Amino acid sequence: MSEIMNTPMTPAAPAAAPAGGVLLQPSRGRVIAITSGKGGVGKTFLSANLAAALTRRGLRVLVLDADLGLANLDVVLNLYPKLTLHDVFTGKCALDDAILKAPGGFSVLLAGSGMVEYSRLTPEVRDDFLRLMEQVVPRYDVVLLDTGAGISDVVLFTLSLASEILLVATPEPTSLTDAYATIKVLATQQGRQQVRLVVNQAVRPGDGRAITAQLQAVLNRFVGAALGGERSAGGAAVRLIHMGDIPVDKAVKEAVMRRQLLLLHTPGCPAALAVGQIAGRLVDTVLKAIA
Numbered sequence: 001m002s003e004i005m006n007t008p009m010t011p012a013a014p015a016a017a018p019a020g021g022v023l024l025q026p027s028r029g030r031v032i033a034i035t036s037g038k039g040g041v042g043k044t045f046l047s048a049n050l051a052a053a054l055t056r057r058g059l060r061v062l063v064l065d066a067d068l069g070l071a072n073l074d075v076v077l078n079l080y081p082k083l084t085l086h087d088v089f090t091g092k093c094a095l096d097d098a099i100l101k102a103p104g105g106f107s108v109l110l111a112g113s114g115m116v117e118y119s120r121l122t123p124e125v126r127d128d129f130l131r132l133m134e135q136v137v138p139r140y141d142v143v144l145l146d147t148g149a150g151i152s153d154v155v156l157f158t159l160s161l162a163s164e165i166l167l168v169a170t171p172e173p174t175s176l177t178d179a180y181a182t183i184k185v186l187a188t189q190q191g192r193q194q195v196r197l198v199v200n201q202a203v204r205p206g207d208g209r210a211i212t213a214q215l216q217a218v219l220n221r222f223v224g225a226a227l228g229g230e231r232s233a234g235g236a237a238v239r240l241i242h243m244g245d246i247p248v249d250k251a252v253k254e255a256v257m258r259r260q261l262l263l264l265h266t267p268g269c270p271a272a273l274a275v276g277q278i279a280g281r282l283v284d285t286v287l288k289a290i291a
């Protein structure tokens, strides 16, 4: 955490149009983006297992592989898609033909490889995504976007499609610094007022709560001041909501190696129970009206 405190904090840029020019609509359906500042922290693991946990609670769930550069949801789920998002975007197949059933009972739309041309945010990429979201959102109770890491144009655009942000961070200082950078951009460029935080690979009980409090303090100090005006009243530029911790658990790696969902492979292990609790909290908060 000291790294965050020591990072030179340039004043946040003035609020600008969201990357991609998409305006946030609070009334939009339940689209939850699972993202992170740093890569490799557990976004895909959480997306897939959270989807399984929400499905078990009776929700119709779609996971969209929105990490177009480094898509690997197919690997985690042991699926070999013949048709992907790319085929939908290029009109080679109908949307329904590319939606697969995953082992946990939820639906997935995979990116697979060959999506490199989507790693740059062009008007076509934007339009393709917007059209896709218009079609899928009404058909599911919740759409989870397994996004890329960082603050590139494409990542920020996929985040702008979501009504809720679930940011995954680990207790590592590098992950926290990158999480801070992501939250800052979400607050200043997309006008986000809240970001939900999951601390993955937690080592000690209480890690997540402490990290949330520390991150919140830095955000209040630097982003709150930079935003100025009403939103910094009381110092809260953007509110972090701690949704839970997932402990380091060797069962996670074992499940990934076997290409199985943790919730099916080792449902009683600490990490699986933690994912179940986070699903419960999502149901009690953002998904309350439909669960």
Ligand SMILES: Nc1ncnc2c1ncn2[C@@H]1O[C@H](COP(=O)(O)OP(=O)(O)O)[C@@H](O)[C@H]1O
Pocket: 036, 039, 040, 041, 042, 043, 044, 045, 046, 200, 201, 202, 246, 247, 248, 249, 250, 252, 253, 256, 271
């Ligand atoms: N709670 C955990 N305990 C142990 N290992 C984990 C945990 N979460 C993630 N991992 C490891 O981190 C790897 C990367 O996770 P992944 O979901 O692919 O990251 P991302 O999608 O953020 O790049 C996993 O394959 C797994 O080996």
Ligand SMILES: [Mg+2]
Pocket: 043, 044, 045, 067, 070, 072
């Ligand atoms: Mg991933």
